[in-house]
Amino acid sequence: MNTAATTTTDDHADSHDHEHHDPRLAHHFDSHQQQFDTGKLGIWLFLVTEVLFFSGLFGFYAVYRSLHPEVFLYASQFLDTVLGAANTVVLLFSSLTMAWGVRCAQLGQTRGLMVCLVVTLACAAIFLGVKSFEYTEKA
Structure with missing residues (x-):
């Protein structure tokens, strides 16, 4: 058997030793810095796509x-600001509880996750x- 092949196979087996793997490092990253940089790039790409999407939408x-x-003046007569504000608060609070849930899962x-x-x-x-109350009221 070729020595180079044996060394490569042994090195490959050692690189996948899960007993010494840092649990905070995802398996497809070589270092914490690489994982951090990749996450940072991902966040920036996400933000750029959101800015592009919402710029077009608001434009x-x-x-x-x-x-x-x-048309907007006519449609505004049918809006209920109290229900709209209540739904906004509910959506923001549910986003907060979901983010807390993700953090609880990480820890x-x-x-806490179940709550x-x-x-x-x-x-x-x-x-x-x-929403069902709003739509049945307008039907």
Whole structure:
């Protein structure tokens, strides 16, 4: 058997030794710095796509609103600011509880994770309840 092949095979086996693997380092990264840099790049790419998407969305809204102000004036009569504000608070709170749930999962806190998931699901039910009330009221 070739010595180079034996060495390569042995090195490969050692590189996948899971007993000495840092649990905070994902298996497909070589170092914590590489993992951090990749995550940072991913966040920046996500933010760029969000800025592009919402720039187009708000740009379209501004153009359409300036071309047809009467449509927006008419439609505003059917909006309920109290229910809209309540739904906004529910959505923000559910985002917070979901983020807490992710953190609890990262820390291995099963009870905290379950509480956060139940609260997030309750927020979803409240949101859908408010929406169904809004739409049945307008039908």
